[in-house]
Amino acid sequence: xxxxxxxxxxxxxxxxxxxxxxxxxxxxxxxxxxxxxxxxxxxxxxxxxxxxxxxxxxxxxxxxxxxxxxxxxxxxxxxxxxxxxxxxxxxxxxxxxxxxxxxxx
Numbered sequence: 001x002x003x004x005x006x007x008x009x010x011x012x013x014x015x016x017x018x019x020x021x022x023x024x025x026x027x028x029x030x031x032x033x034x035x036x037x038x039x040x041x042x043x044x045x046x047x048x049x050x051x052x053x054x055x056x057x058x059x060x061x062x063x064x065x066x067x068x069x070x071x072x073x074x075x076x077x078x079x080x081x082x083x084x085x086x087x088x089x090x091x092x093x094x095x096x097x098x099x100x101x102x103x104x105x
Contacts, residue, residue: 008034008048015057017046065093 012019016039025033025045033045038059050056072090075082082090 008051014051014054016040016062017051017056017058019051066097069093069097 008019008022010019010021014036017036018039019034019036020043021035022032023035023045027033027047029047029049032048034048034051035043036046036051037043038061040059040061042059042061044059046056069090072082072086076090
C-alpha cells in the first residue's frame with residue numbers, strides 16, 4: 001500500500017494532526033495543503049504528500065516532547081526527584097510515542 005492509497009478526508013488523523021478541511025492552497029509541486037489541528041491546539045496547513053508519507057506527524061510539538069522526554073529520562077537516571085505530574089507526563093508521552101512509528105531514544 002503506497003502513500004497515494006490513503007484517502008484524506010476531514011477528520012482523518014495523522015499521528016498528532018487531524019485534518020479539518022482541504023483548502024485550495026497549493027505547494028510549489030501543485031499539491032493540496034490541508035488545514036489541520038494538532039493535538040496541542042496549534043493549527044496549520046500541511047502538504048498532502050507529507051501527511052500521507054508520515055513525514056509530517058505534528059506541528060513541531062512532537063519533536064519538543066521527545067527532547068523533553070530525553071532530558072527527563074536523564075534526570076531519572078541521575079536519581080533526581082521528579083514531581084508526580086512530571087512522571088505522569090513521561091508515562092503518557094511514552095505510551096503515545098510507542099503507538100507511532102517513531103524510534104524512542
